[in-house]
Amino acid sequence: MARAVLPLPVLPWPVLPSAYGGVVSSTSPQPLLVVMGVSGSGKSTVGAALAAALDVPFQDADPLHPASNVAKMAAGIALTDDDRMPWLALVGAELSAAAASPGGSGTGLVMACSALKRAYREAILAAAPTARFIYLEGSRELIESRLENRHGHFMPSSLLGSQLATLEPLESDEPGITVELRAGEPPVELVARIVSGITAGDAV
Numbered sequence: 001m002a003r004a005v006l007p008l009p010v011l012p013w014p015v016l017p018s019a020y021g022g023v024v025s026s027t028s029p030q031p032l033l034v035v036m037g038v039s040g041s042g043k044s045t046v047g048a049a050l051a052a053a054l055d056v057p058f059q060d061a062d063p064l065h066p067a068s069n070v071a072k073m074a075a076g077i078a079l080t081d082d083d084r085m086p087w088l089a090l091v092g093a094e095l096s097a098a099a100a101s102p103g104g105s106g107t108g109l110v111m112a113c114s115a116l117k118r119a120y121r122e123a124i125l126a127a128a129p130t131a132r133f134i135y136l137e138g139s140r141e142l143i144e145s146r147l148e149n150r151h152g153h154f155m156p157s158s159l160l161g162s163q164l165a166t167l168e169p170l171e172s173d174e175p176g177i178t179v180e181l182r183a184g185e186p187p188v189e190l191v192a193r194i195v196s197g198i199t200a201g202d203a204v
């Protein structure tokens with residue numbers, strides 16, 4: 001699978017070494033990141049840890065879905081573009097609100113959002129042009145095993161096939177990086193790789 005590698009500069013904020021073992025934002029503008037990938041790739045887990053490492057708020061896009069979308073997914077029915085577009089508008093609005101203003105007053109945000117298709121990412125960027133994507137790329141086997149071990153979530157593992165079929169991986173001319181998932185790697189280590197990948201502007 002092609003890996004997206006963005007030429008420098010990747011992200012519009014300066015970084016400094018930190019005790020975390022990676023980097024933190026040092027001055028405004030604050031990071032505006034969308035952790036993307038199929039259901040079960042770790043967006044929520046990794047996104048929350050990344051936000052903590054960067055000291056910016058975290059938001060999961062799941063609660064922004066209307067109840068009708070959640071009901072469909074819970075019933076094992078894949079969403080359509082028409083189902084997703086109003087939801088993506090909400091995702092974009094949240095990112096836009098958190099974006100750094102010219103005066104630097106934005107809070108920044110890490111958003112966990114599947115953003116499966118390029119058109120979905122373009123819709124997000126239309127609302128929040130400074131957003132950058134962190135694509136969690138993993139094998140079907142790894143993601144399937146994680147979904148099978150995840151309990152209490154509305155999204156059934158049976159939808160993984162449709163998620164993978166819908167997915168258009170982040171491309172090299174899109175803003176962001178691709179991160180390859182490794183079996184057995186704790187989230188904290190994955191986050192450290194992401195932070196260093198953001199800085200280096202490379203796939204990690």
Ligand SMILES: Nc1ncnc2c1ncn2[C@@H]1O[C@H](COP(=O)(O)OP(=O)(O)O)[C@@H](O)[C@H]1O
Pocket residue numbers: 037038039040041042043044045046112146147149150151184185186187190
């Ligand atoms: N690096 C990791 N190592 C092991 N398990 C993980 C890791 N990241 C996520 N998980 C687990 O995999 C499952 C799916 O992660 P989740 O964050 O809910 O994915 P998503 O938000 O993309 O659907 C959860 O049970 C989570 O605890």
Ligand SMILES: O=C(O)[C@H](O)[C@@H](O)[C@H](O)[C@H](O)COP(=O)(O)O
Pocket residue numbers: 038039040043044061062065073079084114115116153155163
């Ligand atoms: O576009 C979609 O089909 C959904 O947004 C989907 O991609 C997302 O994965 C669900 O919201 C389930 O949530 P999890 O990704 O947390 O499983």
